[in-house]
Amino acid sequence: MKKAIVKKCLKALWFLLKVAGFAYLILFIVFFFDLDGKLLYHVVEPNMNEHFNKMERPDLTGTPYGPKEPVND
Amino acid sequence: MIYKTNEAKEIRLFSKGWLKDLKLKEAAAAKLEKLKATDFKQKAAEAAEKIKNLDAKKVARDFIYGKPHEERRLGDLYVPGTGLYKHREWRGVKDTMYYFNMIWLYNYAHMVTDIMKYGGPVTALKGALRYRWMGQCYLTVMHWFDRGLEGTRGEALRASAWHYRGMVNESIRQFMRMFSADKRLNGGEANELWKNTISHDETVSGNIFYGWRDRMDDVALQMIPYFVTCHVNNHTVLNYIDAAQSIGLPGDPCPMCQAEAGIFVLNDVPDYSPVVVTSNEACDGSVGTSILQDWFLDRPLYAMPQPMRYDDPLVQKHCQEEIEGCWRFIEEQTGQKMNWDEYVKHAEAFNKLTEFEHEKWDIAANTDYYPITGVAQALYRIYYSQDGDRDIWHFVDKKVKRIIEKCVTQKINSFPKTRHRVIAWSCAPLYYSHWCTWAYNCWGLNCIINMDSLMFDQMLRTDTYEHALEDLTWFNEKAPMRAMAVGGHEHIFQLWQFMERFNCDMVMMYDQLACKGMQGVHGMFEDEFRKRNIHAIWMPHALPDKRTVSRREIRQIVNDYMFTVMHEEPLDPTLLDFDDNDSW
Numbered sequence: 001m002k003k004a005i006v007k008k009c010l011k012a013l014w015f016l017l018k019v020a021g022f023a024y025l026i027l028f029i030v031f032f033f034d035l036d037g038k039l040l041y042h043v044v045e046p047n048m049n050e051h052f053n054k055m056e057r058p059d060l061t062g063t064p065y066g067p068k069e070p071v072n073d
Numbered sequence: 074m075i076y077k078t079n080e081a082k083e084i085r086l087f088s089k090g091w092l093k094d095l096k097l098k099e100a101a102a103a104k105l106e107k108l109k110a111t112d113f114k115q116k117a118a119e120a121a122e123k124i125k126n127l128d129a130k131k132v133a134r135d136f137i138y139g140k141p142h143e144e145r146r147l148g149d150l151y152v153p154g155t156g157l158y159k160h161r162e163w164r165g166v167k168d169t170m171y172y173f174n175m176i177w178l179y180n181y182a183h184m185v186t187d188i189m190k191y192g193g194p195v196t197a198l199k200g201a202l203r204y205r206w207m208g209q210c211y212l213t214v215m216h217w218f219d220r221g222l223e224g225t226r227g228e229a230l231r232a233s234a235w236h237y238r239g240m241v242n243e244s245i246r247q248f249m250r251m252f253s254a255d256k257r258l259n260g261g262e263a264n265e266l267w268k269n270t271i272s273h274d275e276t277v278s279g280n281i282f283y284g285w286r287d288r289m290d291d292v293a294l295q296m297i298p299y300f301v302t303c304h305v306n307n308h309t310v311l312n313y314i315d316a317a318q319s320i321g322l323p324g325d326p327c328p329m330c331q332a333e334a335g336i337f338v339l340n341d342v343p344d345y346s347p348v349v350v351t352s353n354e355a356c357d358g359s360v361g362t363s364i365l366q367d368w369f370l371d372r373p374l375y376a377m378p379q380p381m382r383y384d385d386p387l388v389q390k391h392c393q394e395e396i397e398g399c400w401r402f403i404e405e406q407t408g409q410k411m412n413w414d415e416y417v418k419h420a421e422a423f424n425k426l427t428e429f430e431h432e433k434w435d436i437a438a439n440t441d442y443y444p445i446t447g448v449a450q451a452l453y454r455i456y457y458s459q460d461g462d463r464d465i466w467h468f469v470d471k472k473v474k475r476i477i478e479k480c481v482t483q484k485i486n487s488f489p490k491t492r493h494r495v496i497a498w499s500c501a502p503l504y505y506s507h508w509c510t511w512a513y514n515c516w517g518l519n520c521i522i523n524m525d526s527l528m529f530d531q532m533l534r535t536d537t538y539e540h541a542l543e544d545l546t547w548f549n550e551k552a553p554m555r556a557m558a559v560g561g562h563e564h565i566f567q568l569w570q571f572m573e574r575f576n577c578d579m580v581m582m583y584d585q586l587a588c589k590g591m592q593g594v595h596g597m598f599e600d601e602f603r604k605r606n607i608h609a610i611w612m613p614h615a616l617p618d619k620r621t622v623s624r625r626e627i628r629q630i631v632n633d634y635m636f637t638v639m640h641e642e643p644l645d646p647t648l649l650d651f652d653d654n655d656s657w
Contacts, residue, residue: 031177
């Protein structure tokens, strides 16, 4: 019974190690071939730009320019 | 969805004719044509010959330790136009794995933990979708590391990367504080954080606010939305420069002041504080910015000007009164009293940072064992001395100190290809602060120190209130640009003393084309360089605006000087000319 549990645990550990190793390898590929940079440059940045270009912004030149009120009042 | 090509053309995917726009057919046809024209037999023979002549030992050595400097061909790694890498540099097993594990993975992971620690992913996401400088700019931060660390190995790679880590952590802390306190992101409500945050111009030193750091925080208005963005991703700032001009302001003042005004014109500064403290630092352009800030922020404001001739003994009393006036203003506006003990605690901690800075300067000046790149030295120094005492600076200094001690005791020269020791003078191109790594990799020009690193050189006494105020005043007067560039001609000409002190034989003379003050002394510098027989390269630029003088043009100017005046050959010819016009 004990042996079976240990075996199961070792199997699970081995599986986790394999997943972690695979993830590490994928991340190294992303790093080495600058895939993070390529995704940001080709896709993320232009779409964020589009989002910000569309954003409505108030015309702050209409803000009155005069004496200020203290915040504690 | 938009896709941006390597030629910076934006194509709307899944819209009419998008496949045609991508020119996949043409690209495939060109590839096919090339394949057809290829003589595979000859290619195979060439490859076989190459393999036959291959020195297996050298290949193994290059793989394990990385290629020697002259064989790296770093310029071949770029994707033309974009500044992206076909692949990141192979620095040998140890350094590549260090870069991957301790820089790339470590920093991505810590960015996540920093965001969790300072307010959570929801707040960060809200900020990223609301503010262009966050959503467009800061996601690309790892490329900032890449550019600043290009070609570095061993201790230089490690020490310089820690500087970047410090700046990233503090930037995240600051923008998360802005977002957490921001009325706009919190349903228009003034929460407790809003009430307990002091906003100030980035040229007002963080040291001024130490007396409130136990209950409140101080965050500079432009440090994160403007200054750091120019270094990380120089695309963002162009929107702000254009915005300032769009309301009828002239295009010829300093583009830094224009950009700082532009973020307000576009309503892109979070509403995170009930009060604001401004300054006339660095010059009269900043006074214009402060006027616009006052108008657009529309809240209680204290202007804390510094005199131009700051070392006149007659102005000291006045400056001390200005600082006390600022303290009174904060107390009156927020109802929070200044805590003297808290001031002392942070001032003494900050002195420790200054002490270590002096040690760094000493090693940089007198040995070949200084392991920090010119860009890491410059940005870190300007960032922490402006920002004031924070835990992260002590953490970074501890790490860097260990590396420097190792370099000195083991006599490790991190820049062995140094041909000239360079001092960089005047204000730097923010979009090309990493020119130093290029200049070293291409020409062996090692930037030892720069003008902005030498500002704020002031210990803060805390034994009496009078001494503390006196030193704090001096500290604030020795702020960026004011300390040298616009603080009187005797200060800008301190270049000669610093050249000698840091054992430099060449000057990289920044030529900020829109700075009326520095343009005024251009001719005097020319005369002095000639008289003193000093090699100086004038580097024209327009601070954050890469459209005026591109990075490529800057490199061409340096190349021309090195070929025609110095009669030298490049260490890495692939870096002489490459297209990075649309890079970050």
